[in-house]
Amino acid sequence: MPRNAVIGVDIGTSSSKGVLVGLDGTLIRSAVREHTPARPGPGRFEMDAAVWWREFTELSRELTAAGDAIVVAVGVSGMGPCVLLTDEHDTPLRPAILYGVDTRSVRQIERIEARLGAEEILRRGGSALTTQAAGPKITWIAEEEPGLYARARRLYMPSSWLVARLTGAYVLDHHSASQCTPLYDTHTHGWYAPWAAEVAPGIDLPPLRWSGEAAGTVTAEAARETGLPVGIPVTTGTIDAWAEALSVGAQHTGDLMLMYGTTMFLVHTVPKALTSPSLWSTIGALPGTRNLAAGMATSGAVTNWLRDLFADGDHAELTRLAAESGPGAGGLLMLPYFAGERTPVMDPDARGVIAGLTLSHTRGDLYRAALEATGFGVRHNIEVIEAAGGDIRRVVAVGGGTQGSLWTQIVSDITGRPQELRTVTIGACYGGSLLAAQLVGDARIDDWNPVRTTVTPRAGHTGRYDELYALYRRLYPATSDLVHTLAALQDR
Template sequence: MLLGIDVGTGGTRAVLIDRAGKVKASFASEHAGIRSEHIGWAEQEPEDWWRAAREAIAGAMAQTGVTGSEIEAVGLTGQMHGCVMLDADGAVLRPALIWADQRTQPQCDWLTEKIGFERLIELTCNPALPNFTLTKLLWVREHQPEIFAKIAHVLCPKDYVRYRMTGEFAMDMQEASGTLLLDVANRRWSAEVAEAAGIPMSWLPRLFEGPEICARISAAGAGATGLAAGTPVAAGAGDQGAGAVGMGILAPGSVSATIGTSGVVFAATDAPTKDRLGRLHTFCHAAPGRWHVMGVTNGAGLSLRYFRDTFAKESSYDELSARAAEAPAGCNGLMWAPYLFGERTPHLDPEARAAFVGITASHGQPHFVRAVLEGVAFSLQDTFTLFAELGVPVRGIRLGGGGARGPLWRQIQADVYGHPVDLLEAEEGGAFGAALLAGTGVKVWESVEAACAATVRVAETIAPRDADVMKDAYARYRRIYPALREIAGR
């Protein structure tokens, strides 16, 4: 068995697969949630991730009855960009600022002015954004200097869980790409960015490629998880990198559209592809020697969760989706702009705000729910629009995350993208990809490409049905963001 662990935003999932790539067990434990004391703030407790990881591992093992000694290797993935600050003893200094946190725009502006916009993209392939780990460190330095002075180690969420399992400080290239401290083109920490930002290089963990074995389960980790001491642990990848592996997105032209809490359109490339305007992220791939370009919507699945929790608390997601199916494509003009936590692609605007637009007395709950589903798909279509502008090929689209599990949202995506979309047999996304990376690390497969070829299988292809309607609706959607900026006086 191979174990993949996904430390997400809403919870942690553990997946056990066999050497044929068949999922044998899957168990998830929810997190306590996001703490947001002020508009745009988003924090979580690292200890809660560790609690959920232990529960998820135990649950997956219980489903199959396997023992720790029967698990060959472990791989980890999880939400990217989160900033976990530890002291010299490895103790957490404060709650982690996670990917959705938008408070650091002043620090982004300072860093951009200090290094220069073009130089920063040259060094890291990305602009300074509030989502990235480095800008969170700069906020803590300015607002909580007593905590900043105690920092000895900086990790991302899944790397903290690995630290608790193994006692090792490590990070993979793909995850490190989202810190704004990595020289993405050369796959190494950027001493120039770290020096300019005032971040000691000693804080940064050792770097590994995704399938490399970077640690082993410690005696303490074994006691906490039931895994066997000495079990190899692969570096893994951030959620999008591992998810791409789990979906077989490795060759140029292969693209995934994944809707989790956030939404991501991800395209594999053979070389770093830089957007000079910084609207797309260019990261190292989890597969050695490859890169990827991706666009991110902050409030994707989060939009549907927000709607349910605010307006339909007693309803399940399946019930909401069934109601949405009662509304026609295009929702009779009702639209949703999903900017609940600002927006990354293509606007790079942490101050962007969400809105329903075009409400009439004839609109009921089915229209509102469907408008949320369509609005998220429109926001992902923005990335496909940029791909066309930059010459990034799109030969096939595979769906992942919650957006791949409901038939209506799958059809909406095919219609909005105007392209057939594939569903895969394994729907465990990042955790499945993390398990494949672990298997590659212990030579179950000779390469990540071989692992994907042996295990990733298409289950169904969905053709567009209302593409013309969605094309017209998308053109109207593109006018919403400028209007919201004008209303806000910006």
């Protein structure tokens, strides 16, 4: 007898993931479609929205092919903030510009700050204007592709694009909107019309809802393409990291989520609005919640790069070699700024640095240095979060990088923070399925996804990592002038 279930789908940077989940939280089936963003120039990352919908339909059909479940609701999430502009008929006008890994809008940021005022943007929008923000990316299209922009009427992100294709609704969640700096007012929880007209002229910004609210129901056309039942509800959805936090119950005041993925993302839940020019202050996924957020531009992206460089390597083998390398990676120190860096340095022209190389260093040393670089970056962000008034009481880890024990152990050793691991760590698509289940029932994450284990720091490594962290903090200022010159050469 088929059981009732929900589907959760997340559109990520390197793959789309989907899960079929019973209403009790049981993971029935999962599926993945890998993809690679286009890189049309230095500092530019784009993706065709047709990929998002095609992969959703493929995942939906694969997840339901066995006929052992009746899907009663759908949850969606996706990377962001991204900028997909369409005309009034929802025809995409160009590939979507991705989130902070795309750094093309530096000049637009400078001009917008000059017109609106950097302090006023921080006060009203909660975050300083950086290449993470959606607003300057819209302005970039208006200035660099004016003929195309003249036809632009609507703004989408991956999650809201799936909602539109599934239900016909044009909506966006409050959290995603709060990353559209400077278009959203975090005090009034709505679009700020004067700045919207300045930064995104002619765009009919979407109505706003909370992530767990129903955006609409599956249309007959979408049902034919996806195999889903007509009329089932679809969540409004949100950005992937916030769905990840929901998937492991990290939405209470004092919680900090660490998302181990292609990038490393940190979401700290705070009781009131806190701002820092080195972080992002956002509206939460749930009503009444606020966050201080941080994000490293790379983490798993660097380990994937190393795996690809070592043609005969794979992550399992490289992890084994990294464990043998030991704390300190044989005297190597890495800056993980291979795609610029987001928080807390906010430097799109930062570049990766590997210091201390000798002819005796091995693949395991390099891989270990990459894992440790992530840990140092997390520690740096945690210190800035707490300096801004954050009060971190619990750390919860999630994402593909938690599957092996070494990476999470290294991060706990470097930060001195225990990390809670839940039973299911698949991430955003599971969080999306939780919100979908809450549309049709009383799903609770502690029942769905109980704590499996806690990674505790090893005291014997504290001194070594404290010494290396001090060197890590010196390495960026010591090399920034040089790498900025190199970054300029790369742009030619």
